[in-house]
Amino acid sequence: MKRRVLVIGIDSVPLDLMLPWAAAGHLPSFAKILDNGSHGDLYSRIPVTPVAWSSIYTGKNPGKHGIIGFRNHKPHTYEEVSVNSSIRDARDVWEIAGAHGKKVVVVNAPLTYPPRAVNGYLVCGFMAPGVDYEFTYPSSLGEEIKRAVPNYRIGTAPSYIKSLYLKELHSTVQVVGDASLRLLKKIDWDLAFIVFKETDEVQHSFFDRPGDVLGLYRRVDKIVGEFLKLAGDDATVLVVSDHGGEPINKRFNAAEFLRMSGFISLNTSNQRQSATPLQLVASALFGLRLEWLLDIPGSRRLMGEIMKARVRMLQKSAKPDQGFYAGQVDWPNTTAFISSGIGLRINVKGREPQGFVDPADYEAVRDKVAAQFAGLKDPENGQHVFRYAQARERVLSGPYTELAPDVMCLPNTGYLPTEALASFDPLAVAAAHRSLFSRSTLWCGTHSPYGMVAGSGPGIKKGEVSGATLDDIAPTILYALGLPVPRDMDGKVITGMFDQAYLEANPVTWEEAEARTEVKARELSDEESKIVEERLKALGYLS
Numbered sequence: 001m002k003r004r005v006l007v008i009g010i011d012s013v014p015l016d017l018m019l020p021w022a023a024a025g026h027l028p029s030f031a032k033i034l035d036n037g038s039h040g041d042l043y044s045r046i047p048v049t050p051v052a053w054s055s056i057y058t059g060k061n062p063g064k065h066g067i068i069g070f071r072n073h074k075p076h077t078y079e080e081v082s083v084n085s086s087i088r089d090a091r092d093v094w095e096i097a098g099a100h101g102k103k104v105v106v107v108n109a110p111l112t113y114p115p116r117a118v119n120g121y122l123v124c125g126f127m128a129p130g131v132d133y134e135f136t137y138p139s140s141l142g143e144e145i146k147r148a149v150p151n152y153r154i155g156t157a158p159s160y161i162k163s164l165y166l167k168e169l170h171s172t173v174q175v176v177g178d179a180s181l182r183l184l185k186k187i188d189w190d191l192a193f194i195v196f197k198e199t200d201e202v203q204h205s206f207f208d209r210p211g212d213v214l215g216l217y218r219r220v221d222k223i224v225g226e227f228l229k230l231a232g233d234d235a236t237v238l239v240v241s242d243h244g245g246e247p248i249n250k251r252f253n254a255a256e257f258l259r260m261s262g263f264i265s266l267n268t269s270n271q272r273q274s275a276t277p278l279q280l281v282a283s284a285l286f287g288l289r290l291e292w293l294l295d296i297p298g299s300r301r302l303m304g305e306i307m308k309a310r311v312r313m314l315q316k317s318a319k320p321d322q323g324f325y326a327g328q329v330d331w332p333n334t335t336a337f338i339s340s341g342i343g344l345r346i347n348v349k350g351r352e353p354q355g356f357v358d359p360a361d362y363e364a365v366r367d368k369v370a371a372q373f374a375g376l377k378d379p380e381n382g383q384h385v386f387r388y389a390q391a392r393e394r395v396l397s398g399p400y401t402e403l404a405p406d407v408m409c410l411p412n413t414g415y416l417p418t419e420a421l422a423s424f425d426p427l428a429v430a431a432a433h434r435s436l437f438s439r440s441t442l443w444c445g446t447h448s449p450y451g452m453v454a455g456s457g458p459g460i461k462k463g464e465v466s467g468a469t470l471d472d473i474a475p476t477i478l479y480a481l482g483l484p485v486p487r488d489m490d491g492k493v494i495t496g497m498f499d500q501a502y503l504e505a506n507p508v509t510w511e512e513a514e515a516r517t518e519v520k521a522r523e524l525s526d527e528e529s530k531i532v533e534e535r536l537k538a539l540g541y542l543s
């Protein structure tokens with residue numbers, strides 16, 4: 001019997017939204033999968049889209065696959081580089097399946113640009129610069145998709161006008177669905193892996209309007225119904241999300257906390273000269289509660305550009321390795337700084353260009369920084385601001401652990417840390433000089449560390465599973481395809497989803513791991529990174 005596996009990725013969807021809406025009859029296709037199979041929470045250790053999906057694809061923690069954040073630290077500098085598929089140093093599950101002769105269809109999966117070769121078809125997703133670039137494998141597929149699906153696009157053009165943005169989210173979901181249906185009919189596939197990314201954006205911007213969130217889920221559900229028909233009753237269907245979603249109450253200004261705690265030292269004269277005029281404007285906007293003006297696409301970017309130009313003018317001698325902090329930080333007197341958006345890096349002598357902390361004091365200093373963040377409470381309600389702040393080796397393992405921040409932080413429900421001084425975001429700069437906390441205006445929802453998994457199909461029993469993590473998805477896909485699991489994966493087959501008789505008749509098998517082949521790591525060109533970064537900023541993922 002042919003074993004077919006259909007994976008439906010729904011970015012940022014938590015079970016606590018999916019279950020009640022499915023039970024109420026709003027999402028009949030998802031309800032069919034939930035009613036006939038198993039489901040449970042899916043733990044996401046770093047609930048950041050490119051990082052989390054990379055663990056889903058590879059069965060490995062970020063210390064092994066090498067994608068640490070939207071940007072990775074660039075060793076021996078204060079700079080960061082945007083990540084892309086070529087630096088994911090592990091085979092993706094569809095590459096492993098392809099090596100076993102399985103035909104694959106991969107559509108809109110985040111961080112698959114530049115496209116890597118597959119045994120079938122691949123259409124790049126989130127963080128690809130767009131359809132004017134080589135966005136498919138084989139490359140000829142791109143033209144075919146553009147012809148067949150008018151307005152095919154990768155990701156949305158966000159609008160500050162909510163109704164327009166919502167319309168854009170719906171039409172983007174629809175073109176992804178249309179292209180996917182076309183490819184599912186085009187070949188006799190064994191593994192299809194299709195991701196809807198707009199379910200994430202809708203929760204960031206519309207968490208306070210649940211009807212709009214549900215509306216988009218319903219559109220996805222309708223398309224999933226078509227997928228299920230094409231896949232047939234004998235297919236294994238897995239629904240996965242890379243993390244969950246939850247509301248934001250406040251932005252937390254991590255850089256200001258570092259400054260107040262004495263861990264970051266500012267180059268005060270430069271800071272005053274360079275930032276004051278815009279800070280005044282930004283502070284005035286905050287005072288008048290007009291900070292939302294800064295969220296209008298373009299206005300924040302414009303202010304950022306003016307601020308950058310001013311700093312460049314005032315500091316003709318600025319060293320290039322000052323990176324995106326450009327001139328604001330007094331490095332020789334700074335203990336720790338924000339890194340990869342998800343943690344803190346200690347400014348170690350000999351490792352950082354202008355290190356301050358003696359290597360002999362590293363552990364003690366790191367413990368102190370971690371304790372400061374872990375213990376921090378919101379004075380207004382006594383809540384911890386972070387779920388955890390701990391040494392990176394307690395969260396990650398593998399050769400890329402050293403690329404990660406020394407201290408990894410996971411914010412608590414309700415708090416969205418901003419990179420603040422790490423960027424020229426006037427909104428954040430204004431917040432930095434005002435208080436530790438500010439209102440969140442661009443987003444009302446953010447990521448939580450629990451995504452979901454649901455599965456139905458041959459051998460999958462009805463019920464709930466617990467304890468699954470992102471790393472378990474790739475092994476489970478391979479198992480459902482009847483393939484062995486490479487030994488170097490961190491995850492394991494979610495055996496709790498399958499009934500005993502099936503497990504006995506189909507024992508889990510293992511194979512020696514193979515290295516990734518034929519993919520040369522590269523940095524994106526300036527043009528590609530600029531497009532990707534500007535879009536991430538417009539959407540609110542980077543400040």
Ligand SMILES: [Zn+2]
Nearest residue numbers: 011012049242
């Ligand atoms: Zn995500």
